[in-house]
Amino acid sequence: xxxxxxxxxxxxxxxxxxxxxxxxxxxxxxxxxxxxxxxxxxxxxxxxxxxxxxxxxxxxxxxxxxxxxxxxxxxxxxxxxxxxxxxxxxxxxxxxxxxxxxxxxxxxxxxxxxxxxxxxxxxxxxxxxxxxxxxxxxxxxxxxxxxxxxxxxxxxxxxxxxxxxxxxxxxxxxxxxxxxxxxx
Amino acid sequence: xxxxxxxxxxxxxxxxxxxxxxxxxxxxxxxxxxxxxxxxxxxxxxxxxxxxxxxxxxxxxxxxxxxxxxxxxxxxxxxxxxxxxxxxxxxxxxxxxxxxxxxxxxxxxxxxxxxxxxxxxxxxxxxxxxxxxxxxxxxxxxxxxxxxxxxxxxxxxxxxxxxxxxxxxxxxxxxxxxxxxxxxxxxxxxxxxxxxxxxxxxxxxxxxxxxxxxxxxxxxxxxxxxxxxxxxxxxxxxxxxxxxxxxxxxxxxxxxxxxxxxxxxxxxxxxxxxxxxxxxxxxxxxxxxxxxxxxxxxxxxxxxxxxxxxxxxxxxxxxxxxxxxxxxxxxxxxxxxxxxxxxxxxx
Numbered sequence: 001x002x003x004x005x006x007x008x009x010x011x012x013x014x015x016x017x018x019x020x021x022x023x024x025x026x027x028x029x030x031x032x033x034x035x036x037x038x039x040x041x042x043x044x045x046x047x048x049x050x051x052x053x054x055x056x057x058x059x060x061x062x063x064x065x066x067x068x069x070x071x072x073x074x075x076x077x078x079x080x081x082x083x084x085x086x087x088x089x090x091x092x093x094x095x096x097x098x099x100x101x102x103x104x105x106x107x108x109x110x111x112x113x114x115x116x117x118x119x120x121x122x123x124x125x126x127x128x129x130x131x132x133x134x135x136x137x138x139x140x141x142x143x144x145x146x147x148x149x150x151x152x153x154x155x156x157x158x159x160x161x162x163x164x165x166x167x168x169x170x171x172x173x174x175x176x177x178x179x180x181x182x183x184x
Numbered sequence: 185x186x187x188x189x190x191x192x193x194x195x196x197x198x199x200x201x202x203x204x205x206x207x208x209x210x211x212x213x214x215x216x217x218x219x220x221x222x223x224x225x226x227x228x229x230x231x232x233x234x235x236x237x238x239x240x241x242x243x244x245x246x247x248x249x250x251x252x253x254x255x256x257x258x259x260x261x262x263x264x265x266x267x268x269x270x271x272x273x274x275x276x277x278x279x280x281x282x283x284x285x286x287x288x289x290x291x292x293x294x295x296x297x298x299x300x301x302x303x304x305x306x307x308x309x310x311x312x313x314x315x316x317x318x319x320x321x322x323x324x325x326x327x328x329x330x331x332x333x334x335x336x337x338x339x340x341x342x343x344x345x346x347x348x349x350x351x352x353x354x355x356x357x358x359x360x361x362x363x364x365x366x367x368x369x370x371x372x373x374x375x376x377x378x379x380x381x382x383x384x385x386x387x388x389x390x391x392x393x394x395x396x397x398x399x400x401x402x403x404x405x406x407x408x409x410x411x412x413x414x415x416x417x418x419x420x421x422x423x424x425x426x427x428x429x430x431x432x433x434x435x436x437x438x439x440x441x442x443x444x445x446x447x448x449x450x451x452x453x454x455x456x457x458x459x460x461x462x463x464x465x466x467x468x469x470x471x472x473x474x475x476x477x478x479x480x481x482x483x484x485x486x487x488x489x490x491x492x493x494x495x496x497x498x499x500x501x502x503x504x505x506x507x508x509x510x511x512x513x514x515x516x517x518x519x520x521x522x523x524x525x526x527x528x529x530x531x
Contacts, residue, residue: 024491025425032417049420050492058420 001058001179009064015157016156017045017063022071023082025050027135033072034145035152042158044149052086058141060067066156067098067164069148073135074115082130084122091131097164098155101173104135123173130173131133185221185237192252192331193240197233200259200292202226208262212255214247253307257319257369260336261311264382267349269508271377271385274344274363282342284367286310289341293318293366300358305329306376322355335359337381338366345389346372347382378510384442389509391397393441396433430497432489435503438493441482447505453517469517482506 018035020028032046041043045063054062073079091101101123106116123130131147134140155164200208202225209215223235240247290308297304303323310316318337321329336349337359346363360372379385389394419425420507451472455463463470478484488494505511
Protein backbone atom coordinates (compact mmCIF):
# COMPACT_ATOMS: atom_id res chain seq x y z
CA UNK A 1 0.00 0.00 0.00
CA UNK A 2 1.56 3.22 -1.13
CA UNK A 3 0.72 6.84 -0.75
CA UNK A 4 -0.74 8.72 -3.66
CA UNK A 5 1.88 11.00 -5.20
CA UNK A 6 1.14 13.98 -7.43
CA UNK A 7 4.19 13.82 -9.67
CA UNK A 8 4.88 10.11 -10.03
CA UNK A 9 3.32 10.06 -13.50
CA UNK A 10 3.96 12.26 -16.50
CA UNK A 11 0.93 14.38 -17.36
CA UNK A 12 -0.61 13.98 -20.80
CA UNK A 13 -1.45 16.76 -23.17
CA UNK A 14 -5.00 18.11 -23.01
CA UNK A 15 -6.17 15.76 -20.36
CA UNK A 16 -7.22 16.10 -16.77
CA UNK A 17 -7.85 13.42 -14.21
CA UNK A 18 -9.86 13.67 -11.04
CA UNK A 19 -10.07 11.15 -8.21
CA UNK A 20 -13.36 11.07 -6.36
CA UNK A 21 -13.19 9.41 -2.95
CA UNK A 22 -16.47 8.58 -1.27
CA UNK A 23 -17.27 5.88 1.21
CA UNK A 24 -20.91 5.49 0.16
CA UNK A 25 -20.24 5.37 -3.60
CA UNK A 26 -23.60 6.94 -4.41
CA UNK A 27 -22.90 10.55 -5.23
CA UNK A 28 -19.57 9.93 -6.93
CA UNK A 29 -21.21 7.84 -9.65
CA UNK A 30 -23.69 10.58 -10.49
CA UNK A 31 -20.94 13.19 -10.44
CA UNK A 32 -18.67 11.12 -12.64
CA UNK A 33 -21.31 10.71 -15.32
CA UNK A 34 -21.98 14.42 -15.48
CA UNK A 35 -18.32 15.44 -15.40
CA UNK A 36 -17.35 13.10 -18.21
CA UNK A 37 -20.21 14.14 -20.44
CA UNK A 38 -19.95 17.86 -19.74
CA UNK A 39 -16.44 18.46 -21.02
CA UNK A 40 -15.78 18.22 -24.74
CA UNK A 41 -12.54 20.16 -25.29
CA UNK A 42 -10.19 18.13 -23.16
CA UNK A 43 -10.34 14.52 -22.19
CA UNK A 44 -11.40 14.25 -18.57
CA UNK A 45 -10.78 11.00 -16.75
CA UNK A 46 -12.55 10.16 -13.52
CA UNK A 47 -11.30 7.59 -11.04
CA UNK A 48 -13.73 6.41 -8.41
CA UNK A 49 -12.47 5.12 -5.11
CA UNK A 50 -14.08 4.15 -1.88
CA UNK A 51 -11.11 4.99 0.25
CA UNK A 52 -7.38 5.36 0.09
CA UNK A 53 -4.89 3.72 -0.27
CA UNK A 54 -5.67 2.71 -3.80
CA UNK A 55 -4.99 -0.87 -4.90
CA UNK A 56 -1.42 -1.45 -6.07
CA UNK A 57 -2.61 -3.52 -9.06
CA UNK A 58 -4.03 -0.43 -10.75
CA UNK A 59 -0.79 1.51 -10.33
CA UNK A 60 0.25 0.98 -13.94
CA UNK A 61 -2.98 2.04 -15.56
CA UNK A 62 -3.65 4.98 -13.28
CA UNK A 63 -2.85 8.32 -14.93
CA UNK A 64 -1.44 11.40 -13.25
CA UNK A 65 -4.09 12.61 -10.81
CA UNK A 66 -4.68 16.37 -10.96
CA UNK A 67 -7.29 16.72 -8.26
CA UNK A 68 -8.41 14.61 -5.32
CA UNK A 69 -11.95 15.24 -4.12
CA UNK A 70 -13.05 13.84 -0.79
CA UNK A 71 -16.82 13.58 -0.67
CA UNK A 72 -18.30 13.61 2.81
CA UNK A 73 -21.94 12.82 3.35
CA UNK A 74 -22.96 14.34 6.65
CA UNK A 75 -25.78 11.85 7.11
CA UNK A 76 -23.28 9.11 7.79
CA UNK A 77 -20.88 9.16 10.67
CA UNK A 78 -18.59 6.77 8.90
CA UNK A 79 -18.25 8.97 5.85
CA UNK A 80 -16.14 11.45 7.78
CA UNK A 81 -14.15 8.81 9.61
CA UNK A 82 -13.29 7.10 6.34
CA UNK A 83 -12.03 10.35 4.85
CA UNK A 84 -9.92 11.04 7.92
CA UNK A 85 -8.27 7.64 7.56
CA UNK A 86 -7.78 8.08 3.82
CA UNK A 87 -6.00 11.41 4.24
CA UNK A 88 -2.97 9.63 5.65
CA UNK A 89 -2.29 8.11 2.26
CA UNK A 90 -2.18 11.37 0.37
CA UNK A 91 1.24 12.81 -0.39
CA UNK A 92 1.83 16.28 1.16
CA UNK A 93 2.46 17.62 -2.35
CA UNK A 94 -1.23 17.24 -3.11
CA UNK A 95 -2.18 19.68 -0.41
CA UNK A 96 -0.59 22.47 -2.40
CA UNK A 97 -3.84 23.09 -4.18
CA UNK A 98 -4.82 19.66 -5.49
CA UNK A 99 -7.21 18.51 -2.77
CA UNK A 100 -10.69 19.69 -2.09
CA UNK A 101 -13.57 18.57 0.10
CA UNK A 102 -17.17 18.25 -1.01
CA UNK A 103 -19.89 18.07 1.61
CA UNK A 104 -23.35 16.70 0.92
CA UNK A 105 -26.40 16.37 3.10
CA UNK A 106 -25.67 19.55 5.04
CA UNK A 107 -29.26 20.64 4.59
CA UNK A 108 -30.64 17.56 6.29
CA UNK A 109 -32.52 18.40 9.48
CA UNK A 110 -31.40 15.45 11.49
CA UNK A 111 -27.69 16.08 11.02
CA UNK A 112 -26.01 17.68 13.99
CA UNK A 113 -24.03 20.81 13.32
CA UNK A 114 -21.02 19.32 15.09
CA UNK A 115 -20.35 17.11 12.13
CA UNK A 116 -20.22 19.99 9.72
CA UNK A 117 -18.06 21.90 12.16
CA UNK A 118 -15.53 19.08 12.36
CA UNK A 119 -15.39 18.87 8.56
CA UNK A 120 -14.73 22.59 8.40
CA UNK A 121 -12.00 22.29 10.99
CA UNK A 122 -10.40 19.52 8.99
CA UNK A 123 -10.51 21.51 5.74
CA UNK A 124 -9.15 24.60 7.47
CA UNK A 125 -6.30 22.74 9.09
CA UNK A 126 -5.30 21.31 5.70
CA UNK A 127 -5.73 24.68 3.90
CA UNK A 128 -8.13 23.15 1.41
CA UNK A 129 -11.29 24.48 -0.24
CA UNK A 130 -14.60 23.15 1.02
CA UNK A 131 -17.51 22.92 -1.42
CA UNK A 132 -21.13 22.21 -0.65
CA UNK A 133 -23.35 20.17 -2.90
CA UNK A 134 -26.92 18.99 -3.09
CA UNK A 135 -26.91 15.31 -3.99
CA UNK A 136 -30.64 14.64 -4.25
CA UNK A 137 -31.55 16.82 -7.22
CA UNK A 138 -30.29 16.80 -10.78
CA UNK A 139 -29.50 20.52 -10.72
CA UNK A 140 -27.48 20.01 -7.54
CA UNK A 141 -25.38 17.33 -9.19
CA UNK A 142 -24.90 19.44 -12.31
CA UNK A 143 -23.81 22.46 -10.31
CA UNK A 144 -21.38 20.43 -8.24
CA UNK A 145 -19.95 18.82 -11.36
CA UNK A 146 -19.50 22.20 -13.06
CA UNK A 147 -17.67 23.57 -10.03
CA UNK A 148 -15.39 20.60 -9.77
CA UNK A 149 -14.65 20.74 -13.46
CA UNK A 150 -13.62 24.37 -13.18
CA UNK A 151 -11.29 23.60 -10.29
CA UNK A 152 -9.95 20.58 -12.15
CA UNK A 153 -9.09 22.59 -15.22
CA UNK A 154 -7.09 24.99 -13.09
CA UNK A 155 -5.22 22.29 -11.21
CA UNK A 156 -4.49 20.42 -14.45
CA UNK A 157 -2.92 23.58 -15.85
CA UNK A 158 -5.49 24.04 -18.61
CA UNK A 159 -6.46 27.54 -17.55
CA UNK A 160 -3.94 30.23 -18.46
CA UNK A 161 -2.50 32.37 -15.70
CA UNK A 162 -3.93 30.26 -12.90
CA UNK A 163 -2.50 27.51 -10.77
CA UNK A 164 -4.05 25.19 -8.31
CA UNK A 165 -2.07 26.71 -5.49
CA UNK A 166 -3.21 30.24 -6.21
CA UNK A 167 -6.81 29.18 -6.55
CA UNK A 168 -6.63 27.20 -3.37
CA UNK A 169 -5.16 30.13 -1.50
CA UNK A 170 -8.10 32.24 -2.55
CA UNK A 171 -10.82 29.68 -1.94
CA UNK A 172 -9.55 27.74 1.02
CA UNK A 173 -11.87 27.16 3.91
CA UNK A 174 -11.61 29.55 6.82
CA UNK A 175 -13.26 29.52 10.19
CA UNK A 176 -14.60 32.43 12.12
CA UNK A 177 -12.07 34.00 14.46
CA UNK A 178 -13.19 32.37 17.71
CA UNK A 179 -12.76 28.88 16.29
CA UNK A 180 -9.56 29.67 14.47
CA UNK A 181 -7.81 30.19 17.76
CA UNK A 182 -7.56 26.41 18.11
CA UNK A 183 -5.13 26.12 15.25
CA UNK A 184 -2.87 29.12 15.41
CA UNK B 185 -80.03 -20.27 10.01
CA UNK B 186 -78.99 -19.91 13.62
CA UNK B 187 -77.36 -16.92 15.26
CA UNK B 188 -73.73 -18.08 15.04
CA UNK B 189 -74.05 -19.00 11.37
CA UNK B 190 -75.53 -15.61 10.71
CA UNK B 191 -72.70 -13.81 12.49
CA UNK B 192 -69.99 -15.78 10.74
CA UNK B 193 -71.62 -15.25 7.36
CA UNK B 194 -71.90 -11.55 8.08
CA UNK B 195 -68.27 -11.46 9.11
CA UNK B 196 -67.17 -13.15 5.90
CA UNK B 197 -69.27 -10.90 3.68
CA UNK B 198 -67.83 -7.88 5.44
CA UNK B 199 -64.26 -9.08 5.25
CA UNK B 200 -64.14 -10.12 1.61
CA UNK B 201 -63.64 -7.18 -0.75
CA UNK B 202 -66.68 -6.58 -2.96
CA UNK B 203 -64.66 -7.26 -6.09
CA UNK B 204 -63.70 -10.72 -4.92
CA UNK B 205 -66.99 -11.70 -3.30
CA UNK B 206 -68.61 -12.99 -6.48
CA UNK B 207 -65.68 -15.27 -7.21
CA UNK B 208 -65.59 -16.59 -3.66
CA UNK B 209 -69.32 -17.29 -3.62
CA UNK B 210 -69.09 -19.04 -6.96
CA UNK B 211 -66.32 -21.32 -5.73
CA UNK B 212 -68.39 -22.06 -2.68
CA UNK B 213 -71.23 -23.33 -4.88
CA UNK B 214 -74.14 -22.94 -2.46
CA UNK B 215 -75.80 -20.25 -4.53
CA UNK B 216 -76.59 -20.90 -8.21
CA UNK B 217 -74.41 -18.93 -10.62
CA UNK B 218 -77.42 -17.39 -12.38
CA UNK B 219 -78.66 -15.80 -9.19
CA UNK B 220 -75.16 -14.62 -8.34
CA UNK B 221 -74.99 -12.71 -11.59
CA UNK B 222 -78.12 -10.80 -10.63
CA UNK B 223 -76.61 -9.64 -7.34
CA UNK B 224 -75.45 -6.05 -7.19
CA UNK B 225 -71.99 -6.05 -5.65
CA UNK B 226 -71.66 -2.29 -5.64
CA UNK B 227 -74.14 -1.73 -2.84
CA UNK B 228 -73.19 -1.39 0.79
CA UNK B 229 -71.97 -4.45 2.64
CA UNK B 230 -75.04 -4.39 4.89
CA UNK B 231 -77.46 -4.68 1.96
CA UNK B 232 -75.18 -7.18 0.28
CA UNK B 233 -75.18 -9.37 3.36
CA UNK B 234 -78.97 -9.38 3.52
CA UNK B 235 -79.12 -10.34 -0.16
CA UNK B 236 -76.62 -13.15 0.24
CA UNK B 237 -78.39 -14.42 3.33
CA UNK B 238 -81.79 -14.52 1.66
CA UNK B 239 -80.29 -16.25 -1.38
CA UNK B 240 -78.70 -18.84 0.86
CA UNK B 241 -81.93 -19.43 2.74
CA UNK B 242 -83.93 -19.83 -0.43
CA UNK B 243 -81.55 -22.19 -2.13
CA UNK B 244 -80.28 -24.44 0.62
CA UNK B 245 -82.90 -24.63 3.30
CA UNK B 246 -80.54 -25.94 5.91
CA UNK B 247 -77.45 -23.81 5.73
CA UNK B 248 -75.34 -24.80 8.69
CA UNK B 249 -72.29 -23.39 10.37
CA UNK B 250 -70.17 -25.94 8.56
CA UNK B 251 -71.06 -24.47 5.20
CA UNK B 252 -70.32 -20.93 6.26
CA UNK B 253 -66.97 -21.97 7.71
CA UNK B 254 -66.20 -23.52 4.38
CA UNK B 255 -66.94 -20.20 2.72
CA UNK B 256 -64.56 -18.49 5.07
CA UNK B 257 -61.87 -21.07 4.36
CA UNK B 258 -62.27 -20.64 0.61
CA UNK B 259 -61.58 -16.96 0.96
CA UNK B 260 -58.75 -17.47 3.40
CA UNK B 261 -56.99 -20.07 1.26
CA UNK B 262 -57.14 -17.70 -1.68
CA UNK B 263 -55.81 -14.75 0.33
CA UNK B 264 -53.60 -16.00 3.11
CA UNK B 265 -51.64 -12.78 3.62
CA UNK B 266 -53.75 -11.23 6.34
CA UNK B 267 -51.73 -11.48 9.50
CA UNK B 268 -48.68 -13.07 10.97
CA UNK B 269 -47.91 -16.67 10.11
CA UNK B 270 -45.56 -18.68 12.26
CA UNK B 271 -43.62 -21.68 11.17
CA UNK B 272 -43.23 -24.82 13.25
CA UNK B 273 -41.11 -27.86 12.75
CA UNK B 274 -41.99 -31.47 13.41
CA UNK B 275 -39.10 -33.51 14.71
CA UNK B 276 -38.28 -37.11 15.58
CA UNK B 277 -40.31 -38.83 12.86
CA UNK B 278 -41.54 -42.38 13.40
CA UNK B 279 -40.63 -45.14 10.96
CA UNK B 280 -44.01 -45.12 9.26
CA UNK B 281 -44.09 -41.36 8.83
CA UNK B 282 -44.26 -41.61 5.05
CA UNK B 283 -47.43 -43.67 5.13
CA UNK B 284 -49.60 -40.88 6.53
CA UNK B 285 -52.35 -40.08 4.08
CA UNK B 286 -55.06 -37.48 4.09
CA UNK B 287 -58.11 -39.44 5.23
CA UNK B 288 -56.25 -41.06 8.07
CA UNK B 289 -54.68 -37.74 9.06
CA UNK B 290 -58.08 -36.08 9.15
CA UNK B 291 -59.59 -38.73 11.37
CA UNK B 292 -56.60 -38.93 13.66
CA UNK B 293 -56.27 -35.20 14.06
CA UNK B 294 -59.93 -34.64 14.82
CA UNK B 295 -60.03 -37.54 17.25
CA UNK B 296 -56.90 -36.44 19.10
CA UNK B 297 -57.97 -32.85 19.38
CA UNK B 298 -61.46 -33.66 20.65
CA UNK B 299 -59.88 -35.96 23.21
CA UNK B 300 -57.83 -33.08 24.53
CA UNK B 301 -60.47 -30.40 24.54
CA UNK B 302 -64.19 -30.93 24.54
CA UNK B 303 -65.60 -27.93 22.75
CA UNK B 304 -63.73 -27.50 19.53
CA UNK B 305 -64.76 -27.36 15.93
CA UNK B 306 -62.32 -28.53 13.29
CA UNK B 307 -62.59 -28.27 9.57
CA UNK B 308 -60.02 -29.74 7.23
CA UNK B 309 -59.74 -28.99 3.55
CA UNK B 310 -57.19 -29.98 0.99
CA UNK B 311 -55.93 -27.29 -1.31
CA UNK B 312 -54.73 -27.80 -4.88
CA UNK B 313 -51.06 -27.50 -4.04
CA UNK B 314 -51.05 -30.55 -1.76
CA UNK B 315 -51.41 -28.43 1.35
CA UNK B 316 -53.85 -29.42 4.05
CA UNK B 317 -55.68 -26.48 5.54
CA UNK B 318 -57.13 -26.85 9.00
CA UNK B 319 -59.51 -24.36 10.57
CA UNK B 320 -59.94 -24.69 14.30
CA UNK B 321 -62.40 -22.75 16.40
CA UNK B 322 -61.61 -23.11 20.06
CA UNK B 323 -63.99 -23.28 22.98
CA UNK B 324 -63.70 -24.64 26.47
CA UNK B 325 -65.78 -26.61 28.94
CA UNK B 326 -68.30 -23.87 29.41
CA UNK B 327 -68.27 -22.08 26.11
CA UNK B 328 -69.06 -23.08 22.62
CA UNK B 329 -66.28 -22.71 20.03
CA UNK B 330 -65.58 -19.11 19.12
CA UNK B 331 -66.07 -19.09 15.36
CA UNK B 332 -65.00 -15.50 15.01
CA UNK B 333 -61.37 -16.04 15.94
CA UNK B 334 -60.35 -19.28 14.32
CA UNK B 335 -56.84 -20.66 14.16
CA UNK B 336 -55.56 -21.70 10.76
CA UNK B 337 -52.99 -24.42 10.30
CA UNK B 338 -51.33 -25.33 7.02
CA UNK B 339 -49.43 -28.55 6.71
CA UNK B 340 -47.96 -30.31 3.74
CA UNK B 341 -48.25 -34.02 4.35
CA UNK B 342 -44.94 -35.90 4.52
CA UNK B 343 -43.03 -32.72 5.24
CA UNK B 344 -41.93 -31.60 8.69
CA UNK B 345 -43.26 -28.06 8.26
CA UNK B 346 -46.39 -26.62 9.80
CA UNK B 347 -47.58 -23.04 9.44
CA UNK B 348 -49.86 -21.57 12.04
CA UNK B 349 -51.97 -18.44 12.01
CA UNK B 350 -53.59 -16.80 15.03
CA UNK B 351 -52.79 -19.35 17.72
CA UNK B 352 -52.96 -18.35 21.35
CA UNK B 353 -50.43 -19.70 23.83
CA UNK B 354 -53.24 -21.39 25.72
CA UNK B 355 -54.08 -23.63 22.81
CA UNK B 356 -50.55 -24.16 21.60
CA UNK B 357 -49.80 -27.37 23.53
CA UNK B 358 -53.13 -28.88 22.50
CA UNK B 359 -52.57 -28.24 18.82
CA UNK B 360 -48.98 -29.40 18.97
CA UNK B 361 -49.90 -32.64 20.64
CA UNK B 362 -52.70 -33.39 18.21
CA UNK B 363 -50.49 -32.64 15.23
CA UNK B 364 -47.58 -34.66 16.54
CA UNK B 365 -49.76 -37.71 17.05
CA UNK B 366 -51.63 -37.36 13.77
CA UNK B 367 -48.47 -36.96 11.70
CA UNK B 368 -46.54 -39.66 13.63
CA UNK B 369 -43.74 -37.51 14.89
CA UNK B 370 -42.01 -37.40 18.23
CA UNK B 371 -42.28 -33.73 19.00
CA UNK B 372 -42.86 -30.33 17.51
CA UNK B 373 -41.13 -27.05 18.08
CA UNK B 374 -41.32 -23.46 17.05
CA UNK B 375 -39.08 -22.59 14.10
CA UNK B 376 -38.75 -18.95 15.21
CA UNK B 377 -39.82 -17.80 11.82
CA UNK B 378 -42.75 -15.53 11.18
CA UNK B 379 -43.94 -13.31 8.39
CA UNK B 380 -46.99 -11.89 6.75
CA UNK B 381 -46.91 -13.90 3.58
CA UNK B 382 -47.49 -17.62 3.86
CA UNK B 383 -45.95 -18.45 0.50
CA UNK B 384 -42.84 -16.47 1.34
CA UNK B 385 -42.30 -18.26 4.62
CA UNK B 386 -42.86 -21.59 2.94
CA UNK B 387 -40.44 -20.83 0.13
CA UNK B 388 -37.94 -19.47 2.60
CA UNK B 389 -38.09 -22.51 4.84
CA UNK B 390 -37.99 -24.99 1.98
CA UNK B 391 -35.29 -22.89 0.31
CA UNK B 392 -37.09 -22.68 -2.98
CA UNK B 393 -35.60 -19.41 -4.11
CA UNK B 394 -32.57 -18.47 -6.13
CA UNK B 395 -29.43 -18.86 -4.12
CA UNK B 396 -25.83 -18.04 -4.87
CA UNK B 397 -23.09 -20.39 -3.85
CA UNK B 398 -19.47 -19.60 -3.19
CA UNK B 399 -17.33 -20.14 -6.26
CA UNK B 400 -13.64 -19.93 -6.78
CA UNK B 401 -13.99 -18.31 -10.17
CA UNK B 402 -15.73 -15.15 -11.16
CA UNK B 403 -19.13 -15.60 -12.68
CA UNK B 404 -19.45 -15.61 -16.47
CA UNK B 405 -19.90 -12.23 -18.05
CA UNK B 406 -23.41 -12.68 -19.39
CA UNK B 407 -24.77 -13.09 -15.91
CA UNK B 408 -23.65 -9.67 -14.87
CA UNK B 409 -26.24 -7.28 -16.07
CA UNK B 410 -24.27 -4.07 -15.82
CA UNK B 411 -25.00 -0.92 -17.72
CA UNK B 412 -22.34 0.18 -20.20
CA UNK B 413 -19.97 2.64 -18.59
CA UNK B 414 -18.01 5.49 -20.01
CA UNK B 415 -14.38 4.49 -20.76
CA UNK B 416 -13.19 7.61 -18.98
CA UNK B 417 -14.66 6.48 -15.67
CA UNK B 418 -12.54 3.95 -13.91
CA UNK B 419 -13.37 2.27 -10.64
CA UNK B 420 -10.41 1.68 -8.39
CA UNK B 421 -12.23 -0.80 -6.18
CA UNK B 422 -14.18 -2.64 -8.86
CA UNK B 423 -12.93 -6.04 -7.71
CA UNK B 424 -13.96 -5.41 -4.15
CA UNK B 425 -17.36 -4.24 -5.27
CA UNK B 426 -17.82 -7.42 -7.24
CA UNK B 427 -16.78 -9.45 -4.25
CA UNK B 428 -19.18 -7.63 -1.96
CA UNK B 429 -22.02 -8.26 -4.36
CA UNK B 430 -21.14 -11.95 -4.48
CA UNK B 431 -20.97 -12.17 -0.70
CA UNK B 432 -24.29 -10.40 -0.35
CA UNK B 433 -25.95 -12.78 -2.78
CA UNK B 434 -24.44 -15.76 -1.00
CA UNK B 435 -25.80 -14.58 2.30
CA UNK B 436 -29.24 -13.34 1.34
CA UNK B 437 -30.12 -14.90 -1.99
CA UNK B 438 -30.51 -13.09 -5.25
CA UNK B 439 -33.25 -12.11 -7.63
CA UNK B 440 -36.75 -12.70 -6.37
CA UNK B 441 -36.27 -13.61 -2.72
CA UNK B 442 -39.10 -14.42 -0.31
CA UNK B 443 -40.52 -11.48 1.58
CA UNK B 444 -39.66 -11.36 5.24
CA UNK B 445 -40.69 -8.33 7.19
CA UNK B 446 -38.75 -8.50 10.42
CA UNK B 447 -35.74 -10.00 12.09
CA UNK B 448 -35.55 -9.84 15.85
CA UNK B 449 -32.56 -10.40 18.07
CA UNK B 450 -32.97 -10.77 21.76
CA UNK B 451 -29.69 -10.08 23.47
CA UNK B 452 -28.84 -11.50 26.84
CA UNK B 453 -25.19 -10.67 26.80
CA UNK B 454 -22.75 -8.88 28.99
CA UNK B 455 -21.50 -5.44 28.15
CA UNK B 456 -17.84 -5.57 27.26
CA UNK B 457 -16.99 -2.04 26.33
CA UNK B 458 -14.48 0.18 27.98
CA UNK B 459 -15.17 3.37 29.78
CA UNK B 460 -18.67 2.72 31.07
CA UNK B 461 -18.32 1.45 34.63
CA UNK B 462 -22.03 1.24 35.41
CA UNK B 463 -22.62 -1.13 32.52
CA UNK B 464 -19.37 -3.01 32.78
CA UNK B 465 -19.53 -4.65 36.17
CA UNK B 466 -23.09 -5.80 36.29
CA UNK B 467 -23.98 -9.22 37.56
CA UNK B 468 -26.97 -9.84 35.39
CA UNK B 469 -26.80 -9.79 31.58
CA UNK B 470 -27.49 -6.70 29.56
CA UNK B 471 -30.89 -7.24 27.98
CA UNK B 472 -31.83 -5.67 24.71
CA UNK B 473 -34.11 -6.31 21.81
CA UNK B 474 -32.95 -5.41 18.33
CA UNK B 475 -35.45 -5.41 15.56
CA UNK B 476 -34.82 -4.93 11.88
CA UNK B 477 -37.90 -4.26 9.84
CA UNK B 478 -38.41 -3.58 6.19
CA UNK B 479 -40.91 -4.26 3.42
CA UNK B 480 -38.55 -6.91 2.16
CA UNK B 481 -35.85 -7.58 4.67
CA UNK B 482 -33.63 -9.85 2.61
CA UNK B 483 -33.42 -7.35 -0.22
CA UNK B 484 -32.62 -4.57 2.24
CA UNK B 485 -29.86 -6.55 3.89
CA UNK B 486 -28.52 -7.55 0.51
CA UNK B 487 -28.36 -3.91 -0.47
CA UNK B 488 -26.72 -2.95 2.82
CA UNK B 489 -23.91 -5.41 2.21
CA UNK B 490 -23.46 -4.81 -1.50
CA UNK B 491 -23.45 -1.04 -1.03
CA UNK B 492 -20.81 -1.42 1.65
CA UNK B 493 -22.91 -0.08 4.50
CA UNK B 494 -22.50 -3.32 6.40
CA UNK B 495 -19.12 -4.91 6.75
CA UNK B 496 -18.00 -7.89 4.77
CA UNK B 497 -17.69 -10.78 5.34
CA UNK B 498 -21.27 -10.78 6.47
CA UNK B 499 -21.60 -11.27 10.18
CA UNK B 500 -22.96 -14.72 11.05
CA UNK B 501 -25.73 -13.03 12.99
CA UNK B 502 -27.23 -11.73 9.78
CA UNK B 503 -26.34 -14.59 7.47
CA UNK B 504 -27.92 -17.12 9.82
CA UNK B 505 -31.32 -15.71 8.90
CA UNK B 506 -31.12 -17.62 5.65
CA UNK B 507 -28.81 -20.36 6.83
CA UNK B 508 -30.94 -21.41 9.76
CA UNK B 509 -34.25 -20.28 8.34
CA UNK B 510 -35.14 -18.18 11.35
CA UNK B 511 -35.93 -14.57 12.00
CA UNK B 512 -36.07 -14.60 15.76
CA UNK B 513 -32.84 -15.16 17.63
CA UNK B 514 -31.92 -15.25 21.26
CA UNK B 515 -28.26 -14.46 21.75
CA UNK B 516 -26.93 -15.55 25.09
CA UNK B 517 -23.52 -14.80 26.45
CA UNK B 518 -21.19 -17.53 25.33
CA UNK B 519 -18.30 -15.30 24.46
CA UNK B 520 -18.49 -14.71 20.75
CA UNK B 521 -20.80 -12.60 18.73
CA UNK B 522 -21.84 -9.87 21.09
CA UNK B 523 -22.15 -6.29 20.06
CA UNK B 524 -21.78 -7.19 16.41
CA UNK B 525 -24.96 -5.37 15.67
CA UNK B 526 -23.08 -2.13 15.44
CA UNK B 527 -21.72 -3.36 12.14
CA UNK B 528 -24.88 -2.42 10.37
CA UNK B 529 -25.05 1.28 10.46
CA UNK B 530 -28.43 1.95 9.10
CA UNK B 531 -31.44 -0.03 8.12
